[in-house]
Amino acid sequence: MLLGIFVSQLDLxxxxxxxxxxxxxxLILALFLYGLDFYLRAVRFWMLLEAVSxxxxxxxxxxxxxxxxxxxxxxxxxxAGDIFRLAWFQRSMGLPASSVLGAMLIERFYxxxxxxxxxxxxxxxxxxxxxxxxxxxxxxxxxxxxxRLAALIAGRTPTPSGASVARGWKGRIVDxxxxxxxxxxxxxSSRRQGxxxxxxxxxxxxxxxxxxGAWISLGGAIGQWAPAMAxxxxxxxxxxxxxxxxxxxxxxxxxxxxFRLAGVDxxxxxxxxxxxxxxxxxxxxxxxxxxxxxxxxxRHSGQAADQPDGTLR
Numbered sequence: 001m002l003l004g005i006f007v008s009q010l011d012l013x014x015x016x017x018x019x020x021x022x023x024x025x026x027l028i029l030a031l032f033l034y035g036l037d038f039y040l041r042a043v044r045f046w047m048l049l050e051a052v053s054x055x056x057x058x059x060x061x062x063x064x065x066x067x068x069x070x071x072x073x074x075x076x077x078x079x080a081g082d083i084f085r086l087a088w089f090q091r092s093m094g095l096p097a098s099s100v101l102g103a104m105l106i107e108r109f110y111x112x113x114x115x116x117x118x119x120x121x122x123x124x125x126x127x128x129x130x131x132x133x134x135x136x137x138x139x140x141x142x143x144x145x146x147x148r149l150a151a152l153i154a155g156r157t158p159t160p161s162g163a164s165v166a167r168g169w170k171g172r173i174v175d176x177x178x179x180x181x182x183x184x185x186x187x188x189s190s191r192r193q194g195x196x197x198x199x200x201x202x203x204x205x206x207x208x209x210x211x212x213g214a215w216i217s218l219g220g221a222i223g224q225w226a227p228a229m230a231x232x233x234x235x236x237x238x239x240x241x242x243x244x245x246x247x248x249x250x251x252x253x254x255x256x257x258x259f260r261l262a263g264v265d266x267x268x269x270x271x272x273x274x275x276x277x278x279x280x281x282x283x284x285x286x287x288x289x290x291x292x293x294x295x296x297x298x299r300h301s302g303q304a305a306d307q308p309d310g311t312l313r
Contacts, residue, residue: 071288102183
């Protein structure tokens, strides 16, 4: 429905003409930045898994299924990629489900915090240097205080007892929920808080670079980056609204509203949004399909090697 509302506002022939004039160099650079963005996100998740579980986790085993989980969510509804990620890291690495879920929740906390901080800085930049700096520092301090409060609350959660076994599956669910909340205790370290926030901001800036690449490729001026950054922030926050797999419709509609507030031509803004969304969606979706096929073939090959072939030698 939201996608239909977005398309109904556009002149598709003009958007097609704009797309034909796209230059490739900014798009190639944008895809490079996007690849670096996802690698850093995988490194951050690896750090979270080690911190929450208290176990060493091989870094090389994390990027593949981590990136594939995003592609699965881009292809299937109901956040299927999150379910896949939870199950994969629990079963293949023997990590507790509460640790994996806790790492995912902290990841989302920092993603949202960093994105709101980025949006706040963009908004504050229009208020003047002193006011904007004060607002940005206030947001930063607020997020750090919130993280510290979450850590303090996590430290006071009850630990499992033998009574949970007697309570059956309900007791195990309750204990699992408390164990997941206890994951936030790792944020007691101000150094760790700062590191995760810095990594999260870096990831979002790299992803915004992809959006700017689409903007420049279609003829947007490099010096007029503020409307594109504002639209990127609005589009990404718009994906919090439930919608189609890949966030088609929510991403475009919120971004177009921000472009129009900034005085950007409607069809040009829509072309930027559609091109940027394609660049954001296609690589992870294709990666997920290839990775899943490769992982499945590797698993079947391993199973075949473990079984006797039954031939006489």
